Amino acid sequence: MxxxxxxxxxxxxxxxxxxxxxxxxxxxxxxxxxxxxxxxxxxxxxxxxxxxxxxxxxxxxxxxxxxxxxxxxxxxxxxxxxxxxxxxxxxxxxxxxxxxxxxxxxxxxxxxxxxxxxxxxxxxxxxxxxxxxxxxxxxxxxxxxxxxxxxxxxxxxxxxxxxxxxxxxxxxxxxxxxxxxxxxxxxxxxxxxxxxxxxxxxxxxxxxxVDVLTSEARGAVVAVGDSITDGISSTPDANRRWPDVLADRLAGRYGVLNEGISGNRLLSHDRGPSTLDRIDRDVLGRSGARTVIVAIGINDLLRAPYATTGESVVTGLTELSRRARAHGLRVVGATLLPCGGHLRCTPAVEAERIEVNEAIRSGGIFDAVVDFDRALRDPYAPQRLRTVYDSGDHLHPSDAGYARMGASVDTKAL
Known part of the structure; x- marks a missing residue:
C-alpha cells in the first residue's frame, strides 16, 4: 500500500x-x-x-x-x-x-x-x-x-x-x-x-x-534468502518484510530488491534452484546491484532428505561471497535465526546452527555482518526467538520481528 x-x-x-x-x-x-x-x-x-x-x-x-x-x-x-x-x-x-x-x-x-x-x-x-x-x-x-x-x-x-x-x-x-x-x-x-x-x-x-531510471539513488541492495527474507509470516498487503523495513530506512537512496524464496536452500534444489545456482540470475543480474545481504542456510540444516552440516553451509556461504565479490559487490552476511521449539530444530540442528553463526561472526567470510540471531533471540533462552518476535511457529518472525531485523542492518555497512 x-x-x-x-x-x-x-x-x-x-x-x-x-x-x-x-x-x-x-x-x-x-x-x-x-x-x-x-x-x-x-x-x-x-x-x-x-x-x-x-x-x-x-x-x-x-x-x-x-x-x-x-x-x-x-x-x-x-x-x-x-x-x-x-x-x-x-x-x-x-x-x-x-x-x-x-x-x-x-x-x-x-x-x-x-x-x-x-x-x-x-x-x-x-x-x-x-x-x-x-x-x-x-x-x-x-x-x-x-x-x-x-x-x-x-x-x-x-x-x-x-x-x-x-x-x-x-x-x-x-x-x-x-x-x-x-x-x-x-x-x-x-x-x-x-x-x-x-x-x-x-x-x-x-x-x-521493475527498474527505474534515476540520478538520485546510489545503487541497489539485493536481499537473497529463504522464507524469512520472502516474508512468509508477515501481514499481507502491508509491506512488512524485513527488506521493506530496510527500504523505508534508506528512504529512496538505494533500491532494495527482495530475492527471497520460501523453502529455498543454499546448497540444494528445493522450491527453486539453490541460492548458489541462482546467484547469477537473482543477484549479479539485478540492475544497479552494489551490495548483497545473504540470509540463507537454515533450511539446509533443517529439512530432510538433504539436511547437511554446518561445515558444508559455511563452505557454500564462502563460495557465494567469493562469486559476488568477483563481480564487484559488497557482501553482508546474516546470522541464522534461532529455531528452538520448531519440530525439526533438534539439538543436533542447533549445534550446527551455532557453528555456522560462529563462522559468520568470525569475519572471514563476508565484508560485514548483520547479527539477526542476537537481535531476535530470547536473552534467557538464546536457542529460541523472543516471544514478541515469534510468529508462533518458532521459526519465522512476526511483524515485530521483521521490523527488528530491518532495523538491525547497519546502513553504513552497505
Whole structure:
C-alpha cells in the first residue's frame, strides 16, 4: 500500500515528455514537478532496480486458465511496491518455467490509486517490447521492455498488467507474494478503473523485475534468502518484510530488491534452484546491484532428505561471497535465526546452527555482518526467538520481528 499520495497532476505533467526517436535515450530533464534549481549538474541517470521477485515455479495450465493465471484471454494486474523512484521504468517478464512460448499481447504500467486495482488517473502507460505492443517469450527466457516515461514514486505501488490472449503452458510465478494482485477477463490492460478485476490472487505472475531510471539513488541492495527474507509470516498487503523495513530506512537512496524464496536452500534444489545456482540470475543480474545481504542456510540444516552440516553451509556461504565479490559487490552476511521449539530444530540442528553463526561472526567470510540471531533471540533462552518476535511457529518472525531485523542492518555497512 502506498504511503504517499498526490499524483493528481501527473497527466498534465507527463504530456510534455517525449521519447527521442531513433534511440532509447530519454528526455528525463523534461520530467519534473518543480522549476529547475540552479544547482550543480546531477549525475547521469542510470537504471537501478526498484522491485524484484525471484521466479519460483509454475501455476499448472488448467489451474491458470480457471482462476489463478494470465493465460486464456485474461489480464493479470500485478501490484508491486517500489523502493526508489525515477523518471522512467522498464519491466522484465519471464517465461523461465514455461514449456511453451509465452505470447503477450499487451502490457501496461501505472501508479496505483488506493488499495485496489485502480490506477491513478493519467498515469497508465502502454509498455512495448522493441516498440511493439506485444511479444513472445521463449520457454526458459525473459524479456526486458522498452523504457516507459513515467514519474515513478518511491515507497509507492505500481500496477503492472499483462494480457496473454491464448491458452498455453504453465505460468511462471512467485508464489508467496504476501500481496494481493488481480485478474480480469479479456484485455483490460488499458483500464484505469479496477471494476473489471473481479478475482484476486496472492502471487506475482510473469513479472520479475521493475527498474527505474534515476540520478538520485546510489545503487541497489539485493536481499537473497529463504522464507524469512520472502516474508512468509508477515501481514499481507502491508509491506512488512524485513527488506521493506530496510527500504523505508534508506528512504529512496538505494533500491532494495527482495530475492527471497520460501523453502529455498543454499546448497540444494528445493522450491527453486539453490541460492548458489541462482546467484547469477537473482543477484549479479539485478540492475544497479552494489551490495548483497545473504540470509540463507537454515533450511539446509533443517529439512530432510538433504539436511547437511554446518561445515558444508559455511563452505557454500564462502563460495557465494567469493562469486559476488568477483563481480564487484559488497557482501553482508546474516546470522541464522534461532529455531528452538520448531519440530525439526533438534539439538543436533542447533549445534550446527551455532557453528555456522560462529563462522559468520568470525569475519572471514563476508565484508560485514548483520547479527539477526542476537537481535531476535530470547536473552534467557538464546536457542529460541523472543516471544514478541515469534510468529508462533518458532521459526519465522512476526511483524515485530521483521521490523527488528530491518532495523538491525547497519546502513553504513552497505
Amino acid at each position: 502506498s504511503k504517499r499520495q498526490g499524483y493528481a497532476g501527473l497527466a498534465a505533467l507527463m504530456a510534455a515528455v517525449v521519447l527521442i526517436c531513433g534511440g532509447i535515450y530519454l528526455g528525463v530533464g523534461a520530467v519534473k514537478d518543480k522549476p529547475a534549481l540552479r544547482t550543480p549538474p546531477a549525475a547521469a541517470p542510470v537504471w537501478i532496480g526498484t522491485w524484484s521477485a525471484s521466479p519460483v515455479g509454475v501455476v499448472p495450465p488448467a489451474t491458470a486458465n480457471r482462476a489463478h493465471g494470465g493465460r486464456d484471454g485474461r489480464s493479470v494486474r500485478n501490484v508491486v511496491h517500489t523502493s526508489i523512484g525515477g523518471t522512467a521504468a522498464r519491466v522484465t517478464v519471464s517465461n523461465l518455467y514455461g514449456t511453451l512460448p509465452l505470447r503477450i499481447s499487451a502490457v501496461s504500467l501505472a501508479v496505483r490509486a488506493g488499495d485496489g486495482p485502480e490506477a491513478v488517473r493519467g498515469t497508465l502507460r502502454q509498455v512495448t517490447f522493441g516498440r511493439a505492443p506485444g511479444a513472445t517469450v521463449a520457454p526458459g527466457g525473459q524479456l526486458v521492455s522498452d523504457p516507459v516515461v513515467l514519474r515513478i514514486p518511491y515507497d509507492g505501488d505500481l500496477l503492472v498488467t499483462v494480457h496473454t490472449p491464448a491458452s498455453g503452458g504453465a505460468v511462471t510465478t512467485h508464489t508467496q507474494a504476501r500481496q494481493t494482485s488481480y485478474l480480469a477477463d479479456g484485455d483490460r490492460t488499458r483500464d484505469e478503473a479496477g471494476d473489471a478485476y473481479t478475482a484476486q490472487i496472492r502471487s506475482w505472475h510473469h513479472v520479475t523485475a
